[in-house]
Structure formats: C-alpha cells, structure tokens
Amino acid sequence: MAETRVQEGKAAGAVEQPSPGKSLPRIEVIADFCKGCEICVVMCPRNVLEMRADPSRWVGSVVAVVRPEACTRCMLCEVHCPDFAIKVF
Ligand code: SF4
Numbered sequence: 001m002a003e004t005r006v007q008e009g010k011a012a013g014a015v016e017q018p019s020p021g022k023s024l025p026r027i028e029v030i031a032d033f034c035k036g037c038e039i040c041v042v043m044c045p046r047n048v049l050e051m052r053a054d055p056s057r058w059v060g061s062v063v064a065v066v067r068p069e070a071c072t073r074c075m076l077c078e079v080h081c082p083d084f085a086i087k088v089f
C-alpha cells in the first residue's frame with residue numbers, strides 16, 4: 001500500500017505542487033467497488049474528485065475524476081478508500 005510522503009524541508013501537511021513537464025497522474029476508479037461514501041472527495045487536497053449522480057448504480061452515485069491535472073499523486077484518496085476502488089499511478 002502506498003504511503004504519504006513529505007519531502008525533507010517541507011512542513012508536514014504542505015501540499016506539493018505538480019512539477020512542470022511531469023506526466024499527468026493516472027487515476028482509476030473501479031466503479032463496481034465504489035459505494036459513494038465520498039471519503040476520497042473529502043480527503044483530496046486538490047479537489048480532483050467529485051461525486052456524480054448515477055441512477056443506474058445501487059448507491060446512486062459514483063466518484064468522478066474532474067481535475068486530473070491538479071493531482072499531485074499524494075495518494076490520500078487511495079489509502080483512505082475503504083473499498084480499494086480508487087488507484088493512482
Ligand atoms: S472512498 Fe472509495 S468507495 Fe468512497 S467514494 Fe471514494 S472511491 Fe468510492
């Protein structure tokens with residue numbers, strides 16, 4: 001399982017900025033595992049994720065990646081998802 005890393009010299013809790021020229025993170029949502037609890041949305045410090053209504057699903061909603069360019073690969077969403085439904089590469 002991934003860990004949250006704080007670079008040396010940075011204050012704990014500091015939000016790392018994406019480096020220019022670095023490839024965009026790939027964020028995968030396994031919709032069948034998502035129960036719409038919103039934990040990942042609340043945990044994301046960069047507002048990358050959002051809940052989307054989806055009446056076809058038993059929970060009525062699913063998480064959506066709306067600002068992938070803002071993702072810093074901090075992994076908070078992945079490590080806090082209780083259902084292993086979101087992965088960041
Ligand atoms: S934390 Fe996991 S189960 Fe909850 S909304 Fe996010 S992806 Fe879905």
Ligand code: SF4
Nearest residue numbers: 044071072074075077
């Ligand atoms: S890894 Fe997850 S919590 Fe962190 S910035 Fe990207 S989407 Fe948000």
